[in-house]
Amino acid sequence: MNEAQFRQQLQEQGYSAAEPLEFEPNFVIDMHTHEFSAFALVLSGEFTLVTEDGSVTHQPGEACKLAAGTLHSEQTGANGATILIGKK
Numbered sequence: 001m002n003e004a005q006f007r008q009q010l011q012e013q014g015y016s017a018a019e020p021l022e023f024e025p026n027f028v029i030d031m032h033t034h035e036f037s038a039f040a041l042v043l044s045g046e047f048t049l050v051t052e053d054g055s056v057t058h059q060p061g062e063a064c065k066l067a068a069g070t071l072h073s074e075q076t077g078a079n080g081a082t083i084l085i086g087k088k
Contacts, residue, residue, distance in 0.1 A: 001063050006041040006084060009063075015039050015086030023047070023083075027076040036087040037068045045081030049074060 001009075007018055015037075023045070031050075040047070041063045048057040049064060050073040057077075058064050066072060 001041060001061055003041065003043070003084065006063060010039060010086040013039065013088075015088045018084040018086050021083050021085055023074070023076045023081045025076065025078050025080040027074070027080065029074050031071050031073050033069050033071055034066070035068055038066045038085055038087055040064055040066075040083045040085045043082040043084060045079045046077035047074070047081040047083055048076070 003018075010016070010018055018041075020043075040058075042058045042060050044060055046057050046059060047064075048055055049066060051066075052071060056064065
């Protein structure tokens with residue numbers, strides 16, 4: 001998925017405008033939840049979401065969604081990661 005397609009899907013699905021987030025190399029945050037649903041597009045690096053169902057690593061051009069209240073951890077690889085995120 002490219003950035004224009006992602007921004008279009010955010011709008012069509014009722015998410016906020018895309019915000020860039022940069023994560024440092026080998027970033028790990030403990031399991032937590034958010035009060036919002038998130039839709040993210042990886043622009044660079046590797047971005048891994050770990051949930052009770054397992055982990056999925058996303059590469060540049062790949063998008064992922066996470067429902068509000070989902071227990072999860074976020075991790076990056078050796079090069080960190082830059083993502084665009086929309087919330088609702």
